[in-house]
Amino acid sequence: MDWELISFIKRSKQRMLILENFHSSITPSELAKRTNLSPSHISRTLKELEANGLVICKTPKAHIGKIYTLTEKGEEIQEVIKGGELADKYSEDTK
Secondary structure (H helix, E strand, O other), X not given: OOHHHHHHHHOOXXXXXXXXXXXXXXXXXXXXXXXXXXXXXXXXXXXXXXXXXXXXEOOOOOOOOOOEEEOHHHHHHHHHHHOOHHHHHHHHHOO
């Protein structure tokens, strides 16, 4: 598990909110509605998450309504952040 990446996510309220509210394929507008964050925060954070390999834009040429999905790495980090089964596994590994 990439603990530096988890730390990077946890250092930002926006990154935490976006990752926690990320479901399937989603647009920045949908994320803004779910998180009550401004569109500029959403865009900036999605770029950070994409640069770290956690999300991917499926429609990069679209100017409006871009669709983002979590990568496999993003799904793992999301599960750990949400405290799911993987979180239990990784906390046991560090004991």
